[in-house]
Amino acid sequence: MAMERLVEHLVAIGALKTDKYIEVFRRLDRKLFMWPGYEEEAYLDSPSLLGETGQTISAPHMHAYYLEYSGVSEDDIVMEVGVGSGYLSALIGLLIKMYGGGGHVYGLEYDPRLYSFARTNISRVGLEDQVTVILANGYWGWPPREERELYDVILVSAAVDSPPRYLLSQLREGGRMVIPVGPALYQELRLYLKRDGAIEYKPLFPVSFVKMKGYEGGSL
Numbered sequence: 001m002a003m004e005r006l007v008e009h010l011v012a013i014g015a016l017k018t019d020k021y022i023e024v025f026r027r028l029d030r031k032l033f034m035w036p037g038y039e040e041e042a043y044l045d046s047p048s049l050l051g052e053t054g055q056t057i058s059a060p061h062m063h064a065y066y067l068e069y070s071g072v073s074e075d076d077i078v079m080e081v082g083v084g085s086g087y088l089s090a091l092i093g094l095l096i097k098m099y100g101g102g103g104h105v106y107g108l109e110y111d112p113r114l115y116s117f118a119r120t121n122i123s124r125v126g127l128e129d130q131v132t133v134i135l136a137n138g139y140w141g142w143p144p145r146e147e148r149e150l151y152d153v154i155l156v157s158a159a160v161d162s163p164p165r166y167l168l169s170q171l172r173e174g175g176r177m178v179i180p181v182g183p184a185l186y187q188e189l190r191l192y193l194k195r196d197g198a199i200e201y202k203p204l205f206p207v208s209f210v211k212m213k214g215y216e217g218g219s220l
Contacts, residue, residue, distance in 0.1 A: 002043040003029055006060055009045060015064035020074075024094045025064070033057060033087040033121050050085055053111050055210055057085045058157060062207070067091065069191050069204060070176045072153045074101025079150075081138030081167070082157035082212065083107030086118030086131070093122070093130035103152075105131040108138035110213045137214040141166035149194075151175060158212035159187045168192065168199055180209040 007025045010016040031042035041048040047056040074096045080089045089107040096103045109115040115135040122131045136142055147169040154167055156179035171177055171194045180187040189204040
């Protein structure tokens, strides 16, 4: 019931609109992705700390916006940079599983503690076939430093000063990337689109994400 009330709230504020996304939110209990000791925060529409890692699980409305703005489908090949506890990747993995799509999620995590935590969580909810968690520096994309068009959707759950060049190069034609861009504490969430080989972006709204680990800033 608590998860259902959270979903009703997300629909009421306009964060969740698409029927398929609403259904995966209903079926995937956020409590299963909370850091031990923080379970009581699972159904609040707010971010929550992931222990002493310095990272957070984003507020549910932010995950809803990531799905809605990216338009991710069950047939998309997806990369999430900064997988954290695995919740957003699991939502997309469940979308793929429920609707019989041919998509897959590659969730990159820089922190070994969160990598292990996310892998455990993904396994616990039975989504290992849809989601692969990788210990890697997501700033360089995956495979790292390869300038090949590999992904339909890239979702970045940590802030950067400017969009990493390798992430943009790994977007397929027609691909979408949602990413917070800006200095510490205050960024702009942006939707990047690749059309006819060119990259354009649409500003969405102000956000505050933790900074991406493993790089010194800038677009290398």
